[in-house]
Amino acid sequence: MSGATHTPAAAQTTTFGNAGALRIVMMVVILGLLLAAPFFLYPIFVMKLLCFALFAAAFNLLLGYTGFLSFGHATFFGGASYFTAYTVKEWGVSPEIGILIGVVGAAALGLVMGLIAIRRQGIYFAMITLALSQMFFFYCVQSGWTKGEDGIQSVPRGHLFGLIDLSNTTNMYYFVLAVFLIGVAIIYRFVNSPFGMILKSIRENEQRTVSLGYAVDRYKLGAFVMSAALAGLAGGLKSLVFGFATLTDVTWQMSGEVILMTLLGGIGTMIGPVVGAGIIVTLQNELATSDFPVTIITGLVFMACVLLFRRGLVGEFYASRLGRKLGFRPEQ
């Protein structure tokens, strides 16, 4: 039976093996760089980068694998950063519990937003998520516990499991790296699971999936909540890295930024959003000290992205002659 896989399929398996091997090499190299990063880069910068990379990867879980363009993901990222900051500072919970509370809170917000928005399509979905996240923004401005314009400041990093002192930068760095890797592993598994298979079939042919008896809205909602929870993981982590949670992370600009990161890197690829986040965060860092306005640069980057490489950097690489030679296949 398997002997019947003739020419095209056989050719695919060999080149596919190349891409697989190359992926593994790339992963090992990236992991090595990340492990060594605090010795030659400013650790806070790399930690920030990892938080945003995880945020973008979580966002891509939704956009890349279900096609939903959410314009409200700042709610989950920023919301979780408030939840974590508040519980760690005011309740004195340990950092891992604080982050867990952030994740659960973000998932709950995701459930509410998802229940309202998931039946809408395309631009209506984007509009509703934007409107709901603006409501959440105003809630954060008004409510006392978020401390309004000031935000929740001087949040202690505490001791991981009551043992490891996270105020030590090296300890904190490896904690952030571990959480990032766990987050990416969860996304990878989610996408490559029986559930992920149904998500894929919904994206390929929704009507057909319904006709096979799947309640597709539930699967979409599941993906939305998972994406929100992981965005929350990134947000909670970020509030511990910087020791504060402020309104910046719940603004619509933050929702826009994560869209930009994901599109720039390449939707529907695992490392695209990570690359996109890396570029944007680096740009912001470099330009923060110059007189040149960051927003203009991000605007230009966005235009270049839309006009020149629609698949994003990683997506274009996969689709390029070299990428194909190496056995990658562009999405769709």
Place this chain on the structure above:
Amino acid sequence: MQAMPVTLQDQPRVVLSARGLGKDFSGFTAVNSVDLDVEHARIHALIGPNGAGKTTVFNLLTKFLPPTRGKIMLLDQDITNVKADKIARMGLVRSFQISAVFPHLTVLENVRVALQRPSGLATQFWLPLSSLDRLNGRAEELIADLGLTQYRDTRATDLSYGRKRVLEIATTLALDPKVLLLDEPMAGMGGEDVAVVAGIISEVAKTRAVLMVEHNLSVVADICHHVTVLQRGEILATGDYATVSQNPAVRTAYMGTED
């Protein structure tokens, strides 16, 4: 509940029925007062000129569109207000006029998607894809039954049109439906493929009810037990092929199309 061998006698009895079914699209009546009885172990053809409302009837029966009027019964249950996915789970499964495969999934994966839900392997987001391998045996059987074994690992988009339709039937059969609605399963197929698919449909109809839309009247004459003719949304005639084809109104509606 799936893969249950049919132990009941395979005698004709009504399993799906519609009474006074109607659909208006903002003032335009696409389907009006349609009565339909689909029987177990029988092939029922729904024919009629383009735009007669055949696909709309399918959409109403499977709740892809809400009916404006009328009542639908599946066995002894009223399904008029049941949702589309639930109806599929109750055993009434449809195909689409435009080929509906999952283009970037392989033939095996296409069939497996249908098997996942009945096997309780659809919601696990923590298991690896390899956990689906235990469905491969059943999927390969279905693929073999329909002669697609050599395309097991081919992506659906790379199949010929005829084979896509065959794959669709394999995927539909994976659900072991009680009632099968096929919307022009042979449209666009070559002569050989038509014969093969007609054979497959006759075979599967031994243990379930089939309602099919088909333009190829020689196929209808060959394999269908009952024919309903639809014109401008209303039933023009119904009965066995010999009776219906003698009906003067039908002859007028079909003038020249019988080859």
